[in-house]
Amino acid sequence: MNGIVIKSTGSWYQVLNDEGAVIECRIKGLFRIKGIKTTNPIAVGDKVEYEMEADGRGVIHKIEERKNYIIRKSINLSKQAHILAANVDQAMIIATLAFPRTSPGFIDRFLLTAEAYRITAIIVFNKIDLFENDPVNLEILNKFIGIYEKIGYRCYKVSATEKKDIEVLKELTKDKITLIAGHSGVGKSTLANAMDETLDLKTGEISDAHSKGKHTTTFAEMHKLSYGGFIVDTPGIKELGLVDMAKEEITDYFPEFFAIKGECKFNNCLHVNEPKCAVLAAVESGEIAVSRYNSYLSIINGEELEIDYKD
Ligand SMILES: Nc1nc2c(ncn2[C@@H]2O[C@H](COP(=O)(O)OP(=O)(O)O)[C@@H](O)[C@H]2O)c(=O)[nH]1
Ligand SMILES: [Mg+2]
Ligand SMILES: [Zn+2]
Numbered sequence: 001m002n003g004i005v006i007k008s009t010g011s012w013y014q015v016l017n018d019e020g021a022v023i024e025c026r027i028k029g030l031f032r033i034k035g036i037k038t039t040n041p042i043a044v045g046d047k048v049e050y051e052m053e054a055d056g057r058g059v060i061h062k063i064e065e066r067k068n069y070i071i072r073k074s075i076n077l078s079k080q081a082h083i084l085a086a087n088v089d090q091a092m093i094i095a096t097l098a099f100p101r102t103s104p105g106f107i108d109r110f111l112l113t114a115e116a117y118r119i120t121a122i123i124v125f126n127k128i129d130l131f132e133n134d135p136v137n138l139e140i141l142n143k144f145i146g147i148y149e150k151i152g153y154r155c156y157k158v159s160a161t162e163k164k165d166i167e168v169l170k171e172l173t174k175d176k177i178t179l180i181a182g183h184s185g186v187g188k189s190t191l192a193n194a195m196d197e198t199l200d201l202k203t204g205e206i207s208d209a210h211s212k213g214k215h216t217t218t219f220a221e222m223h224k225l226s227y228g229g230f231i232v233d234t235p236g237i238k239e240l241g242l243v244d245m246a247k248e249e250i251t252d253y254f255p256e257f258f259a260i261k262g263e264c265k266f267n268n269c270l271h272v273n274e275p276k277c278a279v280l281a282a283v284e285s286g287e288i289a290v291s292r293y294n295s296y297l298s299i300i301n302g303e304e305l306e307i308d309y310k311d
Pocket of ligand 2: 202203204
């Protein structure tokens with residue numbers, strides 16, 4: 001029997017099989033990824049083969065080769081990685097101008113990670129209803145969106161509670177595995193429910209993971225969309241694990257830096273204070289956004305992002 005893993009709790013896996021039934025499965029044998037130590041051998045999005053046992057549960061004995069997998073560095077000191085999800089087609093970051101505020105630093109780190117994984121990233125600004133009659137904030141938001149659209153990222157403005165401009169998100173997610181990320185409280189669950197009315201995700205909840213403390217491992221959950229495709233909800237996940245990257249590599253994942261780095265005098269230019277740096281010149285002229293450059297500097301300096309979590 002074949003299916004796709006939609007939920008994992010550590011030792012048990014829920015597999016949605018080709019006939020549409022959800023089977024509780026455990027695993028037999030060792031599943032390892034070359035080169036990394038992982039805390040979980042199988043993640044949501046994994047396509048698996050299983051056999052039914054007499055008790056009505058299944059045993060997974062094979063995983064299909066993954067198109068990709070997204071890991072998160074483990075919170076403990078074992079240096080193990082946790083696979084969040086496998087076979088992800090695209091990642092959608094849900095952001096809000098306020099209530100809670102999503103910082104450019106958070107968005108830029110997310111985009112960097114998506115670039116490193118070569119996963120298409122989409123930026124969705126939710127709670128637009130709060131700014132409709134607020135020209136000052138609306139202008140701030142539009143300027144912000146302009147920065148990202150100029151680089152080539154698709155941005156959308158929606159309201160989950162007012163069900164405004166949700167249709168386009170349905171089209172984007174149809175028949176794809178879409179990872180949804182963003183701070184707690186930005187409206188991820190409300191948005192998912194608005195996109196697919198058959199979903200009934202809990203909203204307005206303080207994420208479990210956080211209230212239990214940061215040492216709890218959280219597992220992503222995948223929800224089937226009635227119109228085709230899946231969304232991966234990542235509860236309590238602050239950031240996608242940045243894969244180990246050399247500083248030189250980080251430039252390449254800022255598309256607008258990558259586009260002009262050939263014009264820097266030094267081919268190993270890190271765009272910090274080198275002479276005749278094309279990136280610095282572009283920041284100076286306004287061609288590259290200062291907020292993007294600041295995010296870049298903070299990342300290459302290895303700064304952790306400070307996030308004011310409301311939950
Ligand atoms: N005004 C407004 N509130 C929203 C919108 N979307 C979600 N919310 C509210 O924001 C809160 C958090 O939403 P939730 O979906 O639980 O956020 P999550 O933590 O990202 O899953 C809830 O009280 C929602 O009703 C929106 O588009 N507009
Ligand atoms: Mg939620
Ligand atoms: Zn440079």
